[in-house]
Amino acid sequence: MSDTHAHDYHPPGLQHQFEDMKQQEESNTIGMWMFLAQEIMFFGGLFTAYLIFRSRYPMAFAAGSNHLDAFLGGLNTLVLIVSSLTMALTVYYAQKGNRNLQVIMIILTMIFGSVFLVVKAVEYTDKYNHGLVPFATWNKKTKGEAEHAKTEEPKEVKHFFASEGGEKKAGGAEAEHHYVNTTGEFQWNDWEKTDELIKEAQQGNFLTDAEKIGYFSNGEFDKEKFTGRVRIFYWIYFAMTGLHGLHMIVGLGMMLWLLIMAWRNTYSAEYYTPVEISGLYWHFVDIVWIFLFPLLYLLGRHFLH
């Protein structure tokens, strides 16, 4: 429909409904911010669920969290921060009209973004191998002890409690038969540590009411029940990081498009809103991770000492 009007002073890139570039840029920026407000509430629902369940089952959450690889999580945080820097610089160079540095920065951003996803994939695989995917039967199915020990063991021990050095490695032999998982069900095997946690909590009288019901049957610590509560931690972990990962993938798509446009030298000091609003999106995704990292990976670390 844009061909029906006859204003010939239109700069290229100005859409018909706007009077001038300034109005268009402003609209796009506000539009992106509104979208981000929407995103905040979208993630907010999950954070609320996190809040509720963490306040109900703090020990199960601590136990589950200790099983995540805080080193990889931290690494990923750094990776994302670097990518945020390169993204910010992309905008900076777009404003300066510096095409070459712009392209380089976009490529760097994409590389770091991809590294993040690769690390995430490694972590997911690890969970898969350890029977920690909260979906029934979605875990690696391991048959017997013997076979399992051959194929899996060395790698697992490395990732298990990587953050606390060798101390835990003693559990390696024990861990061997932990990972027998013929059905692919969710499994929780770190009982040694768990027992310690629970004992500590019982002594210090930390257990919440929900925990007193949630972990115990007839006054006895009930492994099955506890596993169920750890599973709650893991679905939150997967839901949140999964959604975040999805956003990363979308972001990478946006970067690809930016790359093509920047390559064609589209952006200049006068026209760089697309770069800017893509940047807003990227930074937002980064911010989500800034919160996810401590909330998911670090929340029970201090219990390990």
Next chain:
Amino acid sequence: MQNNSWIPLFPDQASSFAWQVDALYFYIIAVCLFFGIGVVIAVFWFAMKYRETEKYASPEEIHGSNVLEITWTAIPFIIAMTIFVFGTYVFFTLYRMPADATEVYVVGKQWMWKFQHETGQREINELHIPVNTKIKLVMTTEDVIHDVFIPAFRTKADVVPGRYTYLWFEATKPGKYHLYCAEYCGLNHSGMGGWVYVMEQRDYDNWLAGNVSNQTPVEAGQDLFQNKLGCASCHQDTGSGRGPSLKGLFGKDQKLSNGQTIKVDESYIHESILNPQAQIAEGFQPIMPTFKGQVTEDQINQLVAYIKSLNPSAANSTGSNSTAKPNAPAANTATKPPATTNTNTNTTVKPAANTASNARGNK
């Protein structure tokens, strides 16, 4: 409801706090009338007085008045706060549990209410309580959320799986009152209900002691089937419920899910009630709960009589009240004292009084 006017306008007031709720109701109605009538009169009056006299007129401009705005913000606010205070008072009365109440345990289940008294009596879809006594319901559910609602007592509360919720009341008027499930819970939500019988203490004691039935076994069995035990919530004549229709069942050959065929006789029915998982009718899920401990042998006999009566030809053939030989009744009666649910209340239950409730559970 014992409201006999042609159009009922107001429910029975049968609990100690019902009048409070009603008073609150009338107070808010008064507030509504005050504002509602005010606004409506103003609108009518303006609409009449200032109706268009000249086409496309430019009436005098009035921009507004801060004094008015503040007035009509402040007054409703203050009134709303009085409603809040009053409402909170009533809320406290309704939801604050008395310490000295008699407890009744309530379990909701699709689609029946199970009650158990402190003295051990169990009942289904019926609750017998003495008048002028504080009763506290301690409630939970086996499956989804339900909601105990007794309009005549003006109170209700959701029953939530995985935890206990509480409700209390003190009935003030003997009688028979509706008990509803007010939280949607699936197919037979509207049939999940029954009656609360408020009885004089003497009658209640009689009821507790157990009394002889003045119903015929078939009637008593029907009453059990339709209301007290909630069988009809699964077994509907149309066959659309979750269990098979029992119409014409007696005397037939029934195919079981394990391929066998079995003749439906008294002991089969007996077994189906006490040990339903033993023989699963073909094409159905083994979801029928056991009624072990909730029915006396007497009652099973009444049920059998009723189910038989659903097939007139078979009923003829066997004649009178059956005395089916139960397979393992001794164990039951040993574990549960026989003075469990009784078929009868000496206050209101007469076959005639049942028709209203039958209409609800029944098609």
Next chain:
Amino acid sequence: MADNHDNHDEHEQHEHMNIPKYIGIFLVLVVGTILTYVTAQWNLDVIFPGANTLLALLIAFTKMSCVVLFFMHVYWNGKLIWLTVVGSFVFLAIMFAFTMQDYLTRGAGIFTK
């Protein structure tokens, strides 16, 4: 265009940041990350329960502020963007607070049996 008073002229913002400043913010973020990691290993819950989480959230909040203010240029944006950012968080806080008030006060006080 209508009145502009609620929106800054966004062309000017690149005057505010330069490479050293970007790197500076970046370093703050890196330090923040390391700090989160390290403090999480200490047992601060002896001070008061939840101290660990509180500290971690404080650091995260600081990091977020840096990103929002400088990488996303909100510091130089108009009132509207400020309002959007603050507003979204207020609504998030409402969701948290009002949901939690239910869970935290359930079965408390005079209503317990």
Next chain:
Amino acid sequence: MMETVAVTRDTSKKPELHYLNNGYSVASWLLTKDHKRIAMLYLMSVSFFFMLGGIFAALIRLELMTPNSDLLEAGTYNRVFTAHGVIMVFLFLIPAIPATLGNFFVPLMIGAKDLAFPRINLLSWYLYMAGGLIAAYALMNGGVDTGWTFYVPYSTTFSNGWVLVTGLGAFVIGFSSILTGLNFIVTIHTMRAPGMTWFRLPLFIWSHYATSLIMILGTPVVAITILLLALERVAKIGIFDPAIGGDPILFQHLFWFYSHPAVYIMVLPSMGIISELIANFSRKRIFGYEFVAFSSIAIAVIGFLVWGHHLFVSGQSVYAALVFSILTLVVAIPSAVKTFNWTATLYKGSISYDTPMLYAFSFLGLFLIGGLTGLFLGTAGMDIHLSDTYFIIAHFHYVMVGSTVIGYLGGLHYWWSKMTGKQYSEFWGKISAMLVFVGFNLTFFPQFILGYLGMPRRYASYAEELQVLNIFSTAGAGVLAVGMIMPVIYLTMSLINGKDAGDNPWHLPGLEWRTSSPPPTENFYEPPVVTWEAYDFSEDNGLEPKKEVAKETV
């Protein structure tokens, strides 16, 4: 405000092109980026779903004529009211006003050429259709029997798999709604015509602004909730199921965090229309413009603080219930302010009784009842008795049908000539407006009494003594249905043989009346410059002197 700027076109030459005749191909409609055409697409789809929902309503009422469930079996009945609720809420009422009248008139009323993001606007229609058809398919094919609230654990463990499909539909529609809201906010911020300051905006715009806020901040929460519901259903992962550590009340919190504000998504745009109608048909500036404008924002914001009033009997903490109760009573105040200002606007006006104004009067009466009965429910002590009874049904039909649908119909009549260039039959318009009013009250007023008597909702069969009132209600629904079918007929007829309405049949000052009917694709022939306040009926408001118009049309 001395100078008058003529922004009307030169009336001597008829426009050759307007948005309706600017291309006739199917593609010119389905790929259009013109907000007016998209609005028309929405109008058609929304009307379709309204009729569908209406048919389900008819089934409900027919079944409830007798105490037993004889017409529909309980299982069918449950599917029917779920379909009715889901279709009416998600597929009809939430998009009804914003996506049709809002889409059409927000740009026109602020003097913009289009919305800020025409492509996103079109995308939102496609999302709406996709989601709508998915949901409708699931509801009609397999049938979902959870009620529109999808409470867990019933919906996750007991009901059938179509819940998932319906949820998917609602999820998709949610994003359509978010995009609409986003588009409005940006448009209202950046695309106002020169001179169109915030306080010169018509109140319709203010209410859409407030609505959009809710859409953006609330809808994503329901989206994530539905996602969790799906996860729970598929994987049984213990979010809501207490058997494995979850919490069913959490679902209710998350659901109502959106769904209470959503009731304001429904009513605010309608309130905007009523502000327009009352000001324009009494030819007066609205009384206390700022207060009416800000009360919309106040409703939107405070509306987010009260969701727990749907949980009074659910087992939520009693302290939380009291907090929610007091805030609920507070959120009623801005509505009160609006009501009083509308009433005061009539004072010393020049009130005409055209069809749209009849709807506005109906609105005042019905919103009063609907809103005031909200006070009963907001009072915690009262709600214990009333929750989940027909009192609730009556309350929300008074606000959703009695206020929102009636506001929508009023707006549709009011702007019909602008949208189509044709005039509908005023005679039939008035008849149907009155039938709707009478039928509506007959249908739903008895339900308040039923509710207090204790008739629970979602009941396929009910106690016998309640039949008389139910028969009244069903009879009323018949009258209501006739009243609702009539506009469908005479509005359609007007397209075929209606008189040309003229650009400004009521000689109103709003910007949308200063362009032709139907408007050209780019809305205005000359970019408008605004020099007058909203609802300025004085002589210097830039319109042609009223004397001449009067002569011309008489």
